[in-house]
Amino acid sequence: MDSSNLLIFIxxxxxxxxxxxxxxxxxxxxxxxxxxxxALVMVVIAFFLLVYSFYNMGR
Incomplete structure (x- = not known):
C-alpha cells in the first residue's frame, strides 16, 4: 500500500x-x-487504515 496516498486520505x-x-x-x-x-464513515475507515498501517509496520 502506498503510504503517501494513505496519509493524504487520513x-x-x-x-x-x-x-x-x-x-x-x-x-x-x-x-x-x-x-x-x-464524514463518520471516512473517519472510521481512516482510523482503521492508520491502525492497520501501524500494525504492519513491524512486519
Missing amino acids: ICAFALGVVLILTKNSIPPKLRRGYAIA
Whole structure:
C-alpha cells in the first residue's frame, strides 16, 4: 500500500470531520445527516487504515 496516498486520505478524512463540526449550523438541515454519515464513515475507515498501517509496520 502506498503510504503517501494513505496519509493524504487520513488528513482529508479528519479535516472533513473537523470542517463539518465547525460549520454544522450553516449546513441545511436536510443535508446534515448525509454529510455526518459520510464524514463518520471516512473517519472510521481512516482510523482503521492508520491502525492497520501501524500494525504492519513491524512486519
